[in-house]
Amino acid sequence: MEIIVSNKSSHPLYEQIANQIKTAIMSGELQAGEAIPSVRSLAKSLHISVLTVQKAYSTLQDDGFIETTAGKGCYVSVQNQDFYLEEQQKRIEEYFLKAIEIAHISGITFERLVDLLTLLYQEDE
Template sequence: MEIVVSNKASQPLYEQIASQVKAAIMSGELSAGEALPSVRAMAKSLHISILTVQKAYGCLQDDGFIEITAGKGCYVSAQNQDFYLEEQQKRIEEKFAEAIEIARTSGISLDKLTELLTLMYQEDE
């Protein structure tokens, strides 16, 4: 797993780390029970503060993606996929709510909106 962070990004460093670890877990690059680099090792490889990595790992643990065991390290949680999918569904629902509001105010019918969504979804298949 390769993590890349940038001081120039609008997202804080700890969020960059957390989102990349989440993506690696969801893609299967990291599997349940697999060990993550220690806080010190991650901080050293990224040339950032230990506290930043600790905050990222804390967020990942709070979100159920990793389990931290004192003295043993950080491991990918077995229960992360359902939580992540629920989180993604909530994000999609928010975007749909925006699209529906625009469609209603523009007079676009549900059928037309459904047709547009279907076309866009199938476009990359």
């Protein structure tokens, strides 16, 4: 797993780190029980403060994505799949809300929107 941060981003560094680790977990790149870099090693490799990485890890732990064991390190939480599914559904809802807003503005009916979603979903299978 490679983490890339940018000082030019509108998001704070800790948020960039947390988001990239969340994405890796939700995509399956990082598996339950798998170790993630220690706070110190990640801070060193990214040339940033240990406190910044600690804040990212704290956020991930609060959200249930990682567990920290004193003296052993940080690991991807062994959460049930429902937790990750819920996170993905929240992301999808955001896109749906945006699509619905565009449909309302454009005068696209609910039926037409459903037809479009059905077509796109089946096309991807």
